Amino acid sequence: MSDGTATATVADRSERSGTRFDIDWVRRNGVFVALGLLLLANVFLTENFVSTGTLRLQLVQVAPVVIVALGMALVIGTEGIDLSVGAVMALAAALIPLYVGYGSVGAIAIGLVAGVVVGLIAGVLVGVVGVQPIVATLGLMVAIRGVANLFGGEIKSIREPGLVSLGTGDVAGVPYVVVIAAVVSLVVWLVVRRSTYGRQLVAIGGNKLAARLAGLPVRRVLVTTYVVSGLLAAMAGILLAARSQASDPTKLGQLMELSAITAVVIGGTPLSGGQVRILGTIAGALLMQLITATLIFHDIPDSTAQIVQAVIVIGAVYVQLGRGKARRS
């Protein structure tokens, strides 16, 4: 359940802090409980909710968010943040119609490379130059959106059969988009739990100075992490464009950074780094998706929906802050 927790001491501390134990439990498992309860409530209370069509739709819609959020979870694990993901999605999607002449595989490859390049820039700014992650990626967020608009221009339709089937096709009833998100989740989970890189990432996020003194390749790990985030964002952008059969550089991926950070945070990964919770992140994304669906199914106005989502985010951050205090005491 607890993926890639930095060291055993974290768990020890929370047990020692006695009264804070509950809030820590909530932080770790709250998202699963909330997801289960909301699912149950919908099964009983929402008309037309229990159907394979509904399930399939929620998974299809959440898939790009999950992919972006996994990259974000890694970045947040290093005590960083990546605000450029939405713009990277737009850039990758904007390149697709321009290079579709090289075939769908060629166009997808170019889109992914663009994501890697932006990730590399972010990684070098943060890891090598030492710019604060929020500043570096905020700058990139604005700049890359501009580049996407420059390349992409007006919204363009995507009609290339390979891309259309990537967006709308399925294997044995499971949409490709969902399969891809599942595979990415598994790979990221394995990397965080099993690889040297995963352990180094968590150690660096926990205490950069100690990691450096211990001789860990801090720069390399940071650069790699932002590159992965860029790559995953580009992948999500391409999938989203393939699914909607259109690429809109102005709007695609807008506020995705917010959705991804939300999924990570309510999934129990602390913004202070040192932990990466993959299952929690996926559950966080699913919870936000299910909330959106619930509100639409009950035809609740958008303004109310926004307030509900804000309350959940603030609640999740509050739980984290409570934990922060516990750690300090």
Added chain:
Amino acid sequence: MTSKKSTAAWRSLAAVAAAGLALSGCTNSGDDTASDPGSGNDEQVVKETENSGPGCTLEKYGAEKLDLKNAVVGFSQSEPDTAAFRAAETESIKAAAQEVGVKKLITTNANAELPKQIADIQDMLNQGAQFLIVAPVNSDGLDPALAAAKKKGVPVLTIDRKVTNEPCSDYVAFLGSDFYDQGQRAADELATATDGEAKVAVLLGSSGNNVTDERNAGFKDRVEEKYPDLEIIAEQTANFARDEGQSVTEQLLQSNPEITAIYAHNDEMALGAVTAVRAAGKDPGEDIKIVSIDGTRNAVQAIVDGDINAVIESNPRFGPLAFQTAEDFFAGEEIPEDVIIEDDSYTTENAEQDLGKAF
């Protein structure tokens, strides 16, 4: 210890950034429509009956006579030209300026940000603009810019979105569409397409936007008045965007399988709905009738293809009318407070032959 402190500071910074992002999402306003490039031609016609309000004259406004031929004219566009509506609008102003033969046309784009538009207008005044055409970002809040223009004696004509300031004092007049009327006509078209009987889902534009409110009110009032069997069963915002139009429609088709018609506040959301309906295994335009507003090339093409049933036009080509109005004004004629244009519509009957008029 310091690292703990910096962690706390970092956390609050992140919270501020998140809040900023959330806010910037709300400013995403307006009638953002887009299509593949290439805009046709369809000159705006003034609706004679709806010219309302007392007229505004050069004398009443307190401006000096100006020969547009030797004048510096400024145009402040509200939103990025990546949207087809904005692209067609800017293009039309530029073409008309050239036609009239102005000395210089300065154009700016506020990128949907009110402070930028205020700065843009002040810049243009400093550059010697003698007459301004403004597509306001927002109905409220342009006061400092309008005051600066007034101080310099530069007349301002607003297009496509009306400001709440005093006409013939803060600005000369407003040229634009009647969004309420567009909503009413959308109801008529939907009734025609469905023989007056349907379960309707509405895709709303961005909330807190006068275009959304008026297109919604017009539609609802007309349905209440004339079409008792058009039942509105769901209303959800899709923020004038194609991808949101798609994802919201997908959810609505799951939650309300009985939906037989969709009214979208703009073409982009309607095009998203077409994709969603098709993905749900239904035939857009047939199983589920779709009506929207704007008249973009892609949407009118979708009528030709049988995916959308009707589109009410919202004509973005303000150039000729704006310069004609300016010429009349400087010639001493009376200009009504609201110059409302006549918008056409595209249906299965005329879409093919009128495709060239779409933008």
